[in-house]
Amino acid sequence: MSARILVAEDDGMQARLISVYLEREGHTVQTVHDGRTALERARTGWPDLVVLDVMMPEVSGLDVCRILRAESSRVPVLILTAQSTETDLLLGLDLGADDYLTKPYSPRELTARVRALLRRTREPAAARPTVLAVGDLHIDTARFQVRIAGSPVALTAKEFGILAVLAAEPGRVFTRPEIIDKVFDLGRDIAFRTVDVHVMNLRRKLQQAPAAQGCVVETVYGRGYRLIEPCGSER
Structure with missing residues (x-):
């Protein structure tokens, strides 16, 4: 590689x-x-x-x-x-x-x-769905693009990876060790606080996007994080 x-x-x-x-x-x-x-x-x-x-x-x-x-x-x-x-x-x-x-x-x-x-x-697109859709949130893993109701959202590689993990199973709570294993690939070296910072930045960017009503990465205290449905749509 x-x-x-x-x-x-x-x-x-x-x-x-x-x-x-x-x-x-x-x-x-x-x-x-x-x-x-x-x-x-x-x-x-x-x-x-x-x-x-x-x-x-x-x-x-x-x-x-x-x-x-x-x-x-x-x-x-x-x-x-x-x-x-x-x-x-x-x-x-x-x-x-x-x-x-x-x-x-x-x-x-x-x-x-x-x-x-x-x-x-560089993970091949064939290894995962090309587009993940949760309400008006669309994640194109092949093109590394995120849009909410058509409006682009610029994310870092780690923020993108975390969002893709959460959007693959909206509503499911992912623990920090699970997120580390799926996104960082260096589980023993990554502190939970590092995950928290990336999630905080991801949440801020989603909330600042136009038409972002309901697009929330929720903290489940004592457990981890989950993506709330519907995302980007009026509740």
């Missing part, structure tokens, strides 16, 4: 190490060392995945993540951070990152995370 990967890391040795491990996996890797160049290279030819260090000169990794996510909801972003506090990690996820690793990390763990993100975004 070869991919074009952009690595933005200001530490030259770390950038080289990441590049070596990813190239061993068969990927084509381009490395940059500051946030401004990362944005320029990404816009020149959108990569299949971005590995993004938080602490970079010119433009911080978090700002790069925010800008990239505003311009493309499809490109998976894996952030690398030395800031291990929950606030810093949740901020990265809130800005649209799909996954994160805290330094120091194992290069093998990084390649495993990259592999999982690429697998999720």
